[in-house]
Amino acid sequence: MDYKMIGRYFTGLVIFCIVLFFAGCSGKENGNIENTFYIELDNFTNDSLRQSVSDNILGKVSYYKNEKLQVISLNFVTEDYPDMHYFESAELLGKDIKPGTKKIKITFSGEYTVDSISYSLQKFIYNNDTWNKISDMGFMKATNTYKKAKQFAIKEFGKQIMNSVVLYTYN
Numbered sequence: 001m002d003y004k005m006i007g008r009y010f011t012g013l014v015i016f017c018i019v020l021f022f023a024g025c026s027g028k029e030n031g032n033i034e035n036t037f038y039i040e041l042d043n044f045t046n047d048s049l050r051q052s053v054s055d056n057i058l059g060k061v062s063y064y065k066n067e068k069l070q071v072i073s074l075n076f077v078t079e080d081y082p083d084m085h086y087f088e089s090a091e092l093l094g095k096d097i098k099p100g101t102k103k104i105k106i107t108f109s110g111e112y113t114v115d116s117i118s119y120s121l122q123k124f125i126y127n128n129d130t131w132n133k134i135s136d137m138g139f140m141k142a143t144n145t146y147k148k149a150k151q152f153a154i155k156e157f158g159k160q161i162m163n164s165v166v167l168y169t170y171n
Contacts, residue, residue, distance in 0.1 A: 006139055035083070037169050040090035042107040045162050049112060052158030059085045062166045079110055083167045101126040102166055114153040116143045119161060121168050137168060 039057055044050035062071045063081040074086065090103055102125055109118040119142065123135035142160040144153040
């Protein structure tokens with residue numbers, strides 16, 4: 001064997017390793033339409049609250065591990081658990097929506113105050129080229145327990161809404 005042949009084998013091996021690496025990284029792509037919930041935020045007039053809710057739920061996955069509900073970023077998922085639920089933005093749906101796609105609509109209601117907010121949750125499924133409502137939780141209230149730290153109110157509301165949405169997907 002001469003050095004040119006060794007160089008070709010080495011180059012081929014490097015290319016193969018790069019392809020294998022990127023194929024492994026893209027393995028977390030979610031193709032499971034039954035466990036993906038697209039989140040639509042409606043009537044969020046407060047941009048900070050909208051951002052907090054988005055940050056807490058979009059791009060996340062929930063699952064039960066040791067009888068405890070876990071919610072983590074999709075980027076940190078290293079294992080597969082039964083009944084994992086994925087949360088993505090409804091803006092990613094586009095025009096070509098597959099039948100059976102699920103959507104949760106979070107509607108903000110009333111005025112924003114630092115001690116409480118009202119919101120509703122509705123679950124939809126896409127069939128026959130239309131969104132059909134399959135469940136409605138009605139209006140709920142999120143409350144802030146921080147009396148003196150008003151800057152934490154938006155983070156607290158975002159976490160409470162995220163918890164409500166995640167639990168809603170398991171019903």
